[in-house]
Structures are given as structure tokens and as C-alpha cells.
Amino acid sequence: MGESALEKKLLLKKESAWTKFSEQERKMAFTMGDNYKVFLDAVKTEREAVKEIIKRAKAKGFEDIAKSKELSYGDKVYFVFKEKAVALIVIGKEGLETGLNVTGAHIDSPRLDLKPTPLYEDSSLALFKTRPYGGVKYYQWANVPLALHGVIVKKDGTKIDFVIGENEKDPVFVIGDLLPHLSRKQDAERKAKDTLKGEELNVIVGGIPIDDKDAKQKVKLAVMNILNTSHGLIEEDLASAEIEVVPATKAKDVGFDRSMIGSYGQDDRSCAFSQLNAIMGVQKPKRTCLALFVDKEEIGSTGNTGAQSFILENIVREIISRSKNKDYSAVKIALQNSKALSADVTAGVNPTFKDAHDEKNAIYIGHGIAIDPLVKTGASAEYLGEIRKLWNDKKVPWQIGELGKIDLGGGGTVAMFFSKYGLDIIDAGIPLISMHSPFEISSKADIFSAYKAYLVFLSS
Numbered sequence: 001m002g003e004s005a006l007e008k009k010l011l012l013k014k015e016s017a018w019t020k021f022s023e024q025e026r027k028m029a030f031t032m033g034d035n036y037k038v039f040l041d042a043v044k045t046e047r048e049a050v051k052e053i054i055k056r057a058k059a060k061g062f063e064d065i066a067k068s069k070e071l072s073y074g075d076k077v078y079f080v081f082k083e084k085a086v087a088l089i090v091i092g093k094e095g096l097e098t099g100l101n102v103t104g105a106h107i108d109s110p111r112l113d114l115k116p117t118p119l120y121e122d123s124s125l126a127l128f129k130t131r132p133y134g135g136v137k138y139y140q141w142a143n144v145p146l147a148l149h150g151v152i153v154k155k156d157g158t159k160i161d162f163v164i165g166e167n168e169k170d171p172v173f174v175i176g177d178l179l180p181h182l183s184r185k186q187d188a189e190r191k192a193k194d195t196l197k198g199e200e201l202n203v204i205v206g207g208i209p210i211d212d213k214d215a216k217q218k219v220k221l222a223v224m225n226i227l228n229t230s231h232g233l234i235e236e237d238l239a240s241a242e243i244e245v246v247p248a249t250k251a252k253d254v255g256f257d258r259s260m261i262g263s264y265g266q267d268d269r270s271c272a273f274s275q276l277n278a279i280m281g282v283q284k285p286k287r288t289c290l291a292l293f294v295d296k297e298e299i300g301s302t303g304n305t306g307a308q309s310f311i312l313e314n315i316v317r318e319i320i321s322r323s324k325n326k327d328y329s330a331v332k333i334a335l336q337n338s339k340a341l342s343a344d345v346t347a348g349v350n351p352t353f354k355d356a357h358d359e360k361n362a363i364y365i366g367h368g369i370a371i372d373p374l375v376k377t378g379a380s381a382e383y384l385g386e387i388r389k390l391w392n393d394k395k396v397p398w399q400i401g402e403l404g405k406i407d408l409g410g411g412g413t414v415a416m417f418f419s420k421y422g423l424d425i426i427d428a429g430i431p432l433i434s435m436h437s438p439f440e441i442s443s444k445a446d447i448f449s450a451y452k453a454y455l456v457f458l459s460s
């Protein structure tokens with residue numbers, strides 16, 4: 001059954017991006033997929049994302065804005081904030097008052113954080129108490145090998161990086177589950193959501209008691225003793241720390257055809273990776289380009305490194321302070337005239353649970369970058385028309401739809417916080433299956449489509 005000429009002319013076609021790619025583009029999608037896996041494995045926290053983004057950007061000629069005196073057309077700089085948010089900027093030909101082209105992704109992901117005094121002993125084991133960060137289905141985190149990533153500020157004020165569980169020979173950690181043999185009461189009494197409860201997200205970290213006859217909590221003390229030997233830590237040091245508990249697993253190809261990638265942290269490091277590659281590919285743009293990587297999206301874009309802070313304004317101010325014309329009153333007008341894409345993931349249809357979506361407005365992995373125009377901001381017809389035309393002209397595979405059925409829930413993105421400046425913004429990102437799980441699934445076609453989409457947008 002072919003497509004009638006009239007159908008082709010009049011109807012919107014929903015189809016795989018793979019069939020639209022040239023042979024060359026297919027190869028590029030696979031090559032980019034390999035690079036994406038390396039990125040994901042290097043980046044399990046927002047701080048690690050900032051480091052990796054700067055490393056990659058420096059290799060492409062970006063310099064620290066703090067070290068540059070005056071910026072001119074074509075200059076490439078980065079702005080880093082509190083080690084948890086970063087922006088890459090390419091100075092355009094036009095003045096800032098005509099606006100910037102902005103893409104914004106977030107580099108924090110759902111996870112478990114260690115509580116302020118996490119270490120305790122129970123039943124001859126040592127464990128860490130944790131607190132979920134972002135939308136976590138608790139049961140998904142049991143029986144998964146876990147790693148610890150973060151920073152600790154010690155008693156004397158020195159800061160150390162703390163990462164255990166990623167190297168081949170490193171130990172991992174785990175949240176224990178209840179065996180099916182003894183689950184009858186749990187099965188009968190708990191709803192799926194409570195299969196594991198918040199206070200049951202306890203990570204097993206040790207099991208040998210210390211040889212100290214006067215000690216009360218011998219296993220706990222033994223673990224603290226190991227940490228003291230390896231990192232010079234005392235228990236109180238864990239109070240001034242940010243330790244994230246994340247899956248210790250690596251990114252892998254998924255499927256016989258290797259068309260997909262499975263990994264922790266793809267919300268939203270998939271869009272972060274695509275926009276990073278996009279801005280690194282921008283040369284001498286018409287308008288100043290800004291790729292912003294922010295923190296705290298998963299808990300509502302709060303905090304001094306989230307999108308609700310003044311970070312966007314402050315970056316524009318930084319650029320102005322290094323421009324010939326130091327007119328700070330241009331900040332608001334520059335932002336108002338800006339055009340933006342909120343580069344965040346959305347839900348792709350999982351065939352097993354397609355009932356969660358309105359099939360007529362669903363988004364599919366492998367169909368290209370997905371626009372979700374209604375995520376709390378309500379994009380204008382004019383701006384949607386502009387973006388659609390741009391991507392059609394440049395042959396970027398894209399799709400449009402919604403996260404899921406109206407009555408089932410929903411989500412937010414940074415778009416609602418940036419739109420307050422009056423700039424045009426829509427949500428356009430990569431669809432995932434199993435979003436927020438320890439092993440989210442993306443399509444290499446969408447990683448590549450998003451890269452192309454962000455590149456032509458920034459360059460426009």
C-alpha cells in the first residue's frame with residue numbers, strides 16, 4: 001500500500017527518522033551514539049557534567065569568560081557557576097539588543113542523596129540512609145549496583161572529590177529487596193508505588209565488625225575506619241557533603257540493530273550532549289548563541305544553580321561587561337528579543353504501556369526531536385511556525401506531540417522560568433522510554449536529530 005499523492009500533499013506523516021536519513025547521516029548518528037555513551041559514563045552528577053562540558057568545549061577553543069577582557073564577533077567563551085551550572089557562548093555579529101539564540105538543558109538527574117548523617121548499623125550490617133532527589137519510583141532502585149559520587153568538605157575546610165563504584169575493581173553498593181518467598185504481606189498491603197517506601201531506600205555499605213572490644217557499633221565503626229584510612233574522613237565530615245547515589249552501570253547499545261542507547265541519566269544529559277555538540281559546531285553566527293546547562297530542574301529549578309535563579313540575566317550581564325558598549329539596560333531587551341529552545345526530554349511511547357498516551361498526539365523514539373508545545377508555557381503559533389519552517393528547510397527530522405494523556409499527570413521544564421523575560425520558547429527534546437529509571441532508553445536517531453535541530457537553530 002503506497003501513499004496517495006493527495007495524502008502526501010495534505011496529511012502529516014508520522015514516520016521513523018531512520019528512513020529519512022541519508023546513508024551518511026545514519027553513520028553519523030551511530031558515531032555520535034558511541035561518543036554519547038562515553039559522555040554518559042563520564043557524567044553521573046551535575047558537577048561531573050560541568051567538568052566534562054568544559055573539557056570538551058576547551059578542546060574546541062572555548063575560553064573562560066572570567067579570563068577574557070573584551071569579546072568580539074566569533075569569540076567562544078564559557079561561564080561556570082558554582083561548579084553546577086555552565087553556559088557556552090559564541091558571540092554573534094549582531095548586537096545583543098537584537099536578542100540571543102538560547103538552548104537550555106539541565107544536567108541534574110533523578111537520584112538518591114545521602115542524608116546528613118547517613119551511616120548507621122543494623123542487623124550486623126552498615127547502611128546509608130538516603131533521600132530521593134527528583135521523581136523517583138523507589139522500587140526501581142532496589143537490586144541495582146550503585147555508585148557514590150560527590151564532594152566532601154572536611155573538618156579543616158579542604159574539599160575532596162569522592163567517587164566509588166565506577167572502576168572495574170571498585171566495590172558497589174545496593175539497596176536490598178524483600179524476597180518473593182516472604183512478600184505475601186507486602187504484595188497484599190502495599191500499592192505498587194509503595195513497594196519500597198522512602199525510608200526503605202537504605203544502601204548496604206559494609207558487614208565486617210571492627211576488632212575493638214569496647215566499641216558499640218562495630219560494623220559502622222569499621223566502615224568509618226575504612227573511610228578514614230582511604231579519605232581521612234570522620235563521621236561529621238559527611239554533614240558537609242553532597243554525595244549522590246547513582247547506578248554504577250555503564251551506557252550500552254540496545255537492540256540487535258544497536259539503534260538505541262540504554263543508560264542512567266539521559267534525562268536530561270541526552271539534550272545536554274546534543275546542545276553541547278551543536279554549540280561547539282557553531283561558527284561566526286548572526287546572533288549571539290548561548291547553550292545553558294542548569295542544575296536542579298528535577299526538583300523544580302530551585303536553588304542558586306537552577307533556572308529560577310538570575311543565571312540567565314547574569315550571563316547576559318557578563319557578556320555586556322566585556323563588550324565595547326557597556327549598556328547594562330540592554331539586559332532585559334536582549335532577553336526579551338531572544339529565541340529559545342527548552343532542550344529537555346519527553347516521554348516516548350512504550351509499546352507495553354501505550355495506553356498512557358493519546359495515540360493521536362503521542363511521541364515515538366526514533367522519530368526525531370520532539371516538540372511539546374503545551375508544557376506549561378503554551379508556545380505561540382508564530383514561533384512554532386518559525387521553528388517548523390527552519391527544521392523543514394534544513395531537513396531535520398522532528399515530531400510534535402504531548403507527554404501523555406491529560407488526566408494521568410504531567411511534568412514541567414525550564415521553559416516556564418525563561419519565558420518570564422518575554423522571550424519565545426518551546427520545549428524541544430529527545431524522547432525516552434523508561435524516563436527517570438536507572439536505565440532510560442533513547443534512540444540514536446533522536447540524539448542526532450536533536451544535535452542537528454539545535455545547531456541550525458543556534459546558527460539561524
Ligand code: MN
Binds near residue numbers: 106267268297345
Ligand atoms: Mn528533564
Ligand code: MN
Binds near residue numbers: 267436
Ligand atoms: Mn526529569
